[in-house]
Amino acid sequence: MDLQLNGKTALVTGGTRGIGRAIVEAFAAEGANVAFCARDAAEITATETALAGTGVKVEGAVLDVGDGDAVAAWVDAVAGRFGGLDAVVSNVSALAIDDSAESWEACLRVDLMGTVRLMQAAVPHVGRSESPSLVAISSVSGREVDFASGPYATVKSALIAYMAGLAFQLAGTGIRANTVSPGNTYHDGGVWQSMERNSPEMFASSMALNPTGRMGSAQEVADVVVFVSSPRASRMTGANVLADGALSRGIQF
DSSP: OOOSOTTOEEEEESOSSHHHHHHHHHHHHTTOEEEEEESOHHHHHHHHHHTTTSSSOEEEEEOOTTOHHHHHHHHHHHHHHHTOOSEEEEOOOOOOOSSSHHHHHHIIIIIIHHHHHHHHHHHHHHTTSSSOEEEEEOOGGGTSOOTTTTHHHHHHHHHHHHHHHHHHHHGGGTOEEEEEEEOSBOOTTSHHHHHHHHOHHHHHHHHHTOTTSSOBOHHHHHHHHHHHHSGGGTTOOSOEEEESTTOOOSOOO
16 A cells, blocks of 8 residues: 655654654655654664665754754754654654652643644644645554553643643644544663563553453554555544554443
């Protein structure tokens, strides 16, 4: 299936590791130009180098998505250099799970307000696209109670609600807004790899919850995100799309 992304421009926050890196690579593989951000300059350079031969423009920037002014300036600059924006993906997470004031503040600043400020900055630009799309990465932890309930899961729930509201508010403009909620996703340098080493009992119990007998890959999540962002998903807006291998048990009406 041609996702009709060739020549489009995608913007992704947190594009050097795990799901974010896979999303950047998947957009590039579909012929889209990609701008991404991260906090580590060396990882940004490595990502740009790895994708240098793809035939599309891939550009990274050092950015803290918790800095609203910096996010707005970056979005405007990318839209200017790339000639507009078509698809925007908010992927960055503070990954702060423990029930502390610091974790609550980090999740609210990075996960929630980072997404809100990104979307606010992007809307004027994607509004000029023929196929405008906004996507936020949430989590199955935002849909049902699990070990991550607390700041992380609460904010992931808020993201689903925020994007659904955005979809309703922007429906008349043609801008689509959706959420993708991954389940357990295993990748190099990720949370589950660390837990496998440092908390093997917790890792084993979490693995046992996966009916498929395995955790998902970053690529599997990225493929869903890129489809949802593409013109081929033109009727999809206001949705929370699960990419969890039947990990979650609730029925989504």
